[in-house]
Structures are given as structure tokens and as C-alpha cells.
Amino acid sequence: MDQPAPYHQGNLREALILAGMDLLTEGGVAGLTLRRAAARAGVSHAAPAHHFNGLPGLLTAIASRAFQHFSAAMDAARDAAGPDPFARLNGICSGYLNFAQDHAGFFHLMFVSAEVDRADPDLRQASSTAYLILRGACLPFAARGATEDEPLEVGVWSLVHGYALLGFNLPNGQNRRFNTLPAFTDLLARLIADGPKP
Amino acid sequence: MDQPAPYHQGNLREALILAGMDLLTEGGVAGLTLRRAAARAGVSHAAPAHHFNGLPGLLTAIASRAFQHFSAAMDAARDAAGPDPFARLNGICSGYLNFAQDHAGFFHLMFVSAEVDRADPDLRQASSTAYLILRGACLPFAARGATEDEPLEVGVWSLVHGYALLGFNLPNGQNRRFNTLPAFTDLLARLIADGPKP
DNA sequence: GAATAATGTTGACAGTGTCAAGATAACGGG
DNA sequence: CCCGTTATCTTGACACTGTCAACATTATTC
Known part of the structure; x- marks a missing residue:
């Protein structure tokens, strides 16, 4: 039975x-x-x-899970981009932008929602992992880009993050499509400028 | 009486x-x-x-008002920055970052909240005005920075927007202070790179 | 001045997160 | 094996939310 x-x-x-x-x-x-x-x-x-500790607890747990998927997406995009350092960094950014587009709900929880507990250890672990992936891809360019207190990775992160968010709520009200990955690549190249350190 | x-x-x-x-x-x-x-x-x-058309209507009206304050803050910061084109653009960005820091609630309504009606004519007018302020300050650099389908202003906007938002919810969980305006200036200079067109 | 429109009030409804009290299941020590 | 303890889940309630319908009041217009 x-x-x-x-x-x-x-x-x-x-x-x-x-x-x-x-x-x-x-x-x-x-x-x-x-x-x-x-x-x-x-x-x-x-x-x-x-x-869970109420609704914030559930949202926080989901945000952690979302960060894991996010990291996996960036990892996969990087590994598919070949060996060139810029291509790898650009691949990560394209993974970033595609994830933001395809999983807007997750993205909102990960970066926007005020109801998630940003101090949660699991969440910090998961988000830190994602951060290190981007940081790792920035390292080949760090020597040229680093300021004393503001490393280049912050600039890359800001650029891709802002680009992703403006894709949703463009201030003029017209949400643009994300067929603009090549255009973003141009912007990224401008920020990196000097190429990988010799 | x-x-x-x-x-x-x-x-x-x-x-x-x-x-x-x-x-x-x-x-x-x-x-x-x-x-x-x-x-x-x-x-x-x-x-x-x-x-108002329910809560979204009120939020939309407030968002419009917030965009007007936002534009005024950027205008003032630009005019206080003197005649140099880069200084003016950087002033606008500092106005942007300070506004995001000092008026987080407004900023959230302006750029994040899904309950705001982005198609509202007043809101579009107000946000478009703000956009044109930033665009205007980018014009001296546009010739060197423009891609066919992605003008330089989108890069500047993305950079400052992402920088502002990561200031609130840094993915590693440690919100950094906004004493990093000089550091942002370095990033902006890297993006502009070639200087104003001759 | 009377009909009509604009503006506010009252009361209700479904939905939300949260809490307290009790029921049920699992577990562990005798 | 049985009983007490703990973890888990249910039920019911509470305050709060946005929204709607019905009604009252004020302003406007003809």
C-alpha cells in the first residue's frame, strides 16, 4: 500500500x-x-x-536563487566568447543584459526591491559570487583603468547596469529593444579604451 | 466677514x-x-x-513633479560648473548623483516604480526635458562618440544611472558613500576619451 | 432659480502581511 | 511501546491597502 x-x-x-x-x-x-x-x-x-521571516524572507531567498542563475548565465556567456579578454568581458555583459531582459522579475528582486534583506548571508554570498565573475573579467584591464579608490570594474558594472535599467524605463518613455548589444560593445570599448595591459 | x-x-x-x-x-x-x-x-x-486615476495616477503626478526638480538640480549644477564643456557635463552628472542620493524616493518613482504610467503626457514632457539637459551637455563630444544607432549620451546616461543605483544596492551588500564623485569623474573622462571635437 | 456637473463622504469589498491559538505530525528518550 | 516535546501546519482574526457604488454637498451654468 x-x-x-x-x-x-x-x-x-x-x-x-x-x-x-x-x-x-x-x-x-x-x-x-x-x-x-x-x-x-x-x-x-x-x-x-x-x-521565512515573513514576506521579506521569501523575497530574499528568491533573490539569492536568482543571483545563482545570474552567475551561471554570465559564466556561460563568458565561456562561449572565446579566449580574447575583451570578448570575454563583453560576453559577460551580454549575459548581464540578456538576463535583465529575460528575467525582469528576478532582476528587480536582485537589484531594486527594498523588501529584500541585503544583509542576509546567503544573499551576500550569491551576489558576491556574481560580482567576482565580472571583476575577474575586468582584471586584464585593471592596471590601466584603476583609480586609487574606484577600480575599473565599478565603471563597467555601472555602465552595464545603467544600460540594462534604461532599457526598461527609458526616461523619454520609449523602451528600446535590446538589439543594441553591438552598440553597447562600442560603449564598453570606449570605457576600456587602452586595451589589455601588455 | x-x-x-x-x-x-x-x-x-x-x-x-x-x-x-x-x-x-x-x-x-x-x-x-x-x-x-x-x-x-x-x-x-x-x-x-x-x-487621480487611482494610486498610479498620484504616483505618476508625483513622478512628473520629481522630474522637474531633477531637471532644475541638473541645470543648477551645470551652470555652477563654469564654461568648460567637460566641467559642465561633469556638473550635470554630479547633480544627477546628488539628487539620487538625497531624494531616493523621488528617484525610485522616476526610474524604477512599475506603478507609474510611463505613457502619461505630463510625465513624458518632464522626463524628456531632463533628458535634453543631459543630451545638451553631451553634444560637444558627440562627433567623436556617436555610433550610428547609439549616441554617446546613452553611454553617459547609462554610466551615471548605473553608478547612482549601485550606490544604493551594491551587489556585495555594502552600500558605498557618495564621496566618490571625483572617482566618477575619472570614469566619465574615460568614456568621453577624446575630448571635445575640435 | 433650477438643472447639472464637480467634488467629498460613507460604507462596503476583496486582497494583503502578520499574529495568536490550537491541531496535527514527527521525533526521541524512558 | 508510549509519552512528552518539538516542528509544522491550520484556522481565525486584525489592521491596512486600493477600489467601487451610493449618496451628500457645493459650484457652475443656463
Whole structure:
């Protein structure tokens, strides 16, 4: 006979995270709700409180997961770009921009939402990993670009981050398409300017 | 005798916008609520519906107002920077960064919030004005920086926008202070690279 | 001055996050 | 094996939100 289906979830925390990610993908940030995630996981509305510190806790957990996907996307784009240092950095940026475009909900949680706990250790670990990927690709150019207190990677990060966000809410109201990756590459080349250090 | 105090507000729409801006400044985006703005304007909770298209309408109106302040701040910073084209562009960027730091709530409404109606004519007018200010300061450098389909101003805008946002939510979790304006200037100089066209 | 429009109020509704109290399941020590 | 303890989940409530409909009041216009 079947074992009686367990009254409790096997791993409700995980189920809630996955349900929340689905909701986020389907309905954007507004579509992700503690009660809806609970319902989708087949559980009552107050169950999540035992696994997360309220809504911010769930959002933070999802943001950590999103950062892991983000890192994986940048890694893959870099590795597909071949050996040239600039091509690798540009590949990472294209992974960045594509992720921002294709997973706007995740991106919002990762970088924008004020409801995620930026001090959470898991989140810091995940975001730090992503940061190091970009930093690593900047290293070949660091000698020429570094200021005393503001390394080049901050400039690259700012450029790609701003470019991604303005893609969503362009101040003149016309969201542009992201067929402009070559154009971004030009901007990146201007910022890097001097090429890899000899 | 006094005229009897009007039962209706003299200009409730304006009063609601000002109350909303106060709430936004005091309590951030989470502190701004239709009902609270109505209460602060001394009016019942459903009154705003006659002046705005719901909460998005109020947020959109506030975003327009915020863009006007934003433009004024950039104008002032540019005019205080003297005649040199790079100094003027850099002044605008410093106005941009200072505004983002000092008015995070406005900035969020202007560029981030999904509840703002980006198609609103007033908002488009106000944001377009701001855009033209930055564009104008980029013009002296445009000949060298322009790509066919991606003008230099988009690069400058991306850089300063990303730099501003990463100042709030740095991916490694440590929000840096904005005493780094000189460092940003270095980045901007790298992007401009060739100097004003001869 | 009376009809009409603009402006506000009241009350209700569904939805949200959160909390307290109790029910149920799993686990561990005797 | 059984009982107490703990973790997990449910139920019910609360305050708060945006929005709507019905009604009251004021201003405007003919």
C-alpha cells in the first residue's frame, strides 16, 4: 500500500521558493504574494511564516536563487566568447543584459526591491559570487583603468547596469529593444579604451 | 466677514501631490499611500479618486513633479560648473548623483516604480526635458562618440544611472558613500576619451 | 432659480502581511 | 511501546491597502 501522503510537506521551504519564482515569472513583482505562493504550494496562508521571516524572507531567498542563475548565465556567456579578454568581458555583459531582459522579475528582486534583506548571508554570498565573475573579467584591464579608490570594474558594472535599467524605463518613455548589444560593445570599448595591459 | 471656508479644497489635486511628496520623503515608497495622502490633505479616503486615476495616477503626478526638480538640480549644477564643456557635463552628472542620493524616493518613482504610467503626457514632457539637459551637455563630444544607432549620451546616461543605483544596492551588500564623485569623474573622462571635437 | 456637473463622504469589498491559538505530525528518550 | 516535546501546519482574526457604488454637498451654468 502507499504510505499515507505526509500531512506536512517534504520540503515546504523549497516548494515555496519554487512557487514564488513561478509567480514572479508569470505575473511580475506584483504577482508574487505570500498567500499565493502558499496556495500554489498547496498549503494554508500562514504556513510560510514557519520557514521565512515573513514576506521579506521569501523575497530574499528568491533573490539569492536568482543571483545563482545570474552567475551561471554570465559564466556561460563568458565561456562561449572565446579566449580574447575583451570578448570575454563583453560576453559577460551580454549575459548581464540578456538576463535583465529575460528575467525582469528576478532582476528587480536582485537589484531594486527594498523588501529584500541585503544583509542576509546567503544573499551576500550569491551576489558576491556574481560580482567576482565580472571583476575577474575586468582584471586584464585593471592596471590601466584603476583609480586609487574606484577600480575599473565599478565603471563597467555601472555602465552595464545603467544600460540594462534604461532599457526598461527609458526616461523619454520609449523602451528600446535590446538589439543594441553591438552598440553597447562600442560603449564598453570606449570605457576600456587602452586595451589589455601588455 | 470672512468668506465661509470652502467645504471643498481650493485645489485638492495639488494638496494631494504635496502631501504625497512629503510622505515619500518621510517614509520612502512604502510610506506613500493613497489613504495617507488623503488624510494628510484633510480629506476622506476616497476623495483622491476624483482627481487621480487611482494610486498610479498620484504616483505618476508625483513622478512628473520629481522630474522637474531633477531637471532644475541638473541645470543648477551645470551652470555652477563654469564654461568648460567637460566641467559642465561633469556638473550635470554630479547633480544627477546628488539628487539620487538625497531624494531616493523621488528617484525610485522616476526610474524604477512599475506603478507609474510611463505613457502619461505630463510625465513624458518632464522626463524628456531632463533628458535634453543631459543630451545638451553631451553634444560637444558627440562627433567623436556617436555610433550610428547609439549616441554617446546613452553611454553617459547609462554610466551615471548605473553608478547612482549601485550606490544604493551594491551587489556585495555594502552600500558605498557618495564621496566618490571625483572617482566618477575619472570614469566619465574615460568614456568621453577624446575630448571635445575640435 | 433650477438643472447639472464637480467634488467629498460613507460604507462596503476583496486582497494583503502578520499574529495568536490550537491541531496535527514527527521525533526521541524512558 | 508510549509519552512528552518539538516542528509544522491550520484556522481565525486584525489592521491596512486600493477600489467601487451610493449618496451628500457645493459650484457652475443656463
